[in-house]
Amino acid sequence: MRAGGRLVVVGAGLAGFRAVETARREGHAGELVLLGAEERAPYDRPPLSKAALAPGATEPVPFRTAEELEDDLGIDLRLGEEATGLDTAAREVVLGGERLAYDALVVATGARPRAVPGDHLAGVTHLRTADDAAVVRRALDAGARTVVVGAGFIGSEVASAARARGLEVTVVEAADVPLQRSLGPEVGRLVTRLHRDAGVDLRLGSGVTGLTEVAGHVTGLALEDGTELAADLVVLGVGVAPSTGWLEGSGVDLHPRDRGVVCDDTLATNAPGVWAAGDVVHAPHPLLGGDLLRVEHWTSAAEQGAAAARHALDPSSAQPFAPVPYVWSDLFGHRLQLVGTSVADGVVVLDADDGGVAGTTALWHRGGQVVGALVVDRPRVVMKLRRRIADGGPFDEALHAARELLGRAGT
Known part of the structure; x- marks a missing residue:
């Protein structure tokens, strides 16, 4: 992207927020536009089904207020505005009767409930x-x-x-x-x-x-x-589906199954100057042997938003980006943590020694490699297994390590 050009980010969720934040941190001095369909500044969504449902819960706190985004980061923040189309030849986002030109674009419109x-x-x-x-x-x-x-x-x-x-x-x-x-x-x-x-x-x-x-x-x-x-x-x-109706007819490659955005391993789409991040993305992942993977998790949205912005600003330095996915869920007093993928050849479940739930561990394997793990109430264990997954470790070794870790692991 040319120096001082306009970067437009469509979608003001976590991925979109991390994209604009990273663009400024990386020194982008040009125009930076963030479009969001909601009237709220970007906020954290995982608590919506957790802490936000507790008695006395308050409204979610934004990552940064609208004033901070506009004044501190110099963002042209447009809330309550939803993209209705994309003209990749003219490099313009369509907003009803308005057209917004871009030099580079990050699609981060997330997903919508079915x-x-x-x-x-x-x-x-x-x-x-x-x-x-x-x-x-x-x-x-x-x-x-x-x-x-x-x-x-x-x-x-x-x-x-x-x-x-x-x-x-x-x-x-x-x-x-x-x-x-x-x-x-x-x-x-x-x-x-x-x-x-x-x-x-x-x-x-x-x-x-x-x-x-x-x-x-x-x-x-x-x-x-x-x-x-x-x-x-x-x-x-x-369930949800990628929010990509506004991209139909644009020429951006959409997955035939769910209409998510198909990217390469740097998060670039097939359209020049268009990148994508978050729940909308199908991208190749080594855990699946290079097959496409779409992830609807907080950490992936954050990491992809930052990476897409860096690559949009300097495409020549774009590198393959495929961190190990991670998600957690708090259920009935227990924390379930999942790393990697469950798209696998098989799974082995290690039951808790005391017959309870805490410490139960599932390990997924594909082609002799450990590709995913779920652990209940043992955060130290799951983080160690995440490193093994990232290193492409053999499944048998990961299974042995999990047994050893659970034997001495505390919460």
């Missing part, structure tokens, strides 16, 4: 924004009869928050175990145990056929087996 029939009803919400979290928290404060649809990480965390208050909660999951699609049945059985030990009414292998309502407010759900569940609050955790 639409579900009935999600317009009062009392029905996804959990993706601070406003969504406020809706859930107020309902829990009022003791709402709560049903969560989907037992992924977010749905499970909502159930955990409800049980922490002593509220009854039902979780409906179409798969045979929670997190089956992302972590497999072996780890899914562990999460099943966490739910049931905590007193969650867990309905597995059951889909939702419809919602019932009175005067526009949800009153319950109907399940495939004919069961009807009463509900004042329905939280939808049925």
Whole structure:
């Protein structure tokens, strides 16, 4: 990008924030524009399904206030503005009737919840924004009869928050175990145990056929087996899809499965001057032998946002970028930490020695190499395993090391 040129970042989540912050830190003196669909300055999203649901929780604190972004970093901050198109030939982002020129562009629009029939009803919400979290928290404060649809990480965390208050909660999951699609049945059985030990009414292998309502407010759900569940609050955790509708027809290569942005290993797209970061990105990863990987985790968004900005400012110095993914979840008093990937040839689960949950460890392998690990309540262990994954260590050695580490590991 030419010196003093305009860098435009579309998406004011974590990846977008880290992109503009890094651009200034790296010495970019030109124009820097950050576009965000929400009216809020960038803020942290993982607490939305955790601490933000606790009694007395306050509004999320932004990474930096709008004034700090504008005055301290010199950013042209445009909140409440959503990109509607992209002209890669003219190098312009389309904002309704306006066109915003760029010298380099970082796409960081994240992901949106998948639409579900009935999600317009009062009392029905996804959990993706601070406003969504406020809706859930107020309902829990009022003791709402709560049903969560989907037992992924977010749905499970909502159930955990409800049980922490002593509220009854039902979780409906179409798969045979929670997190089956992302972590497999072996780890899914562990999460099943966490739910049931905590007193969650867990309905597995059951889909939702419809919602019932009175005067526009949800009153319950109907399940495939004919069961009807009463509900004042329905939280939808049925997954997300990359927010890339504005890129359709632009020529930017989109993945045929979910329309995420396809990048090379430096986070560059096929369009000159266009880079991408965060939940939208499909990029080659060595853990998958160079196959594409899309990650919806906090650390990946932060790291990719910074890398995409550096590479956009100086493409000639761009290097392959593939850190080991990391994510955590707090469920029913336990911390689950996952590093690497569960897309693998197989998994070995080491049960806790005392028959409890703390210390349970899962290790995934691919082609004789350790590619992923999940550990419960043992942060020191998971960080050591992350280093082995990053080094491409043999699976047998990682399994032996995990057994040794668990034998002497504390929390």
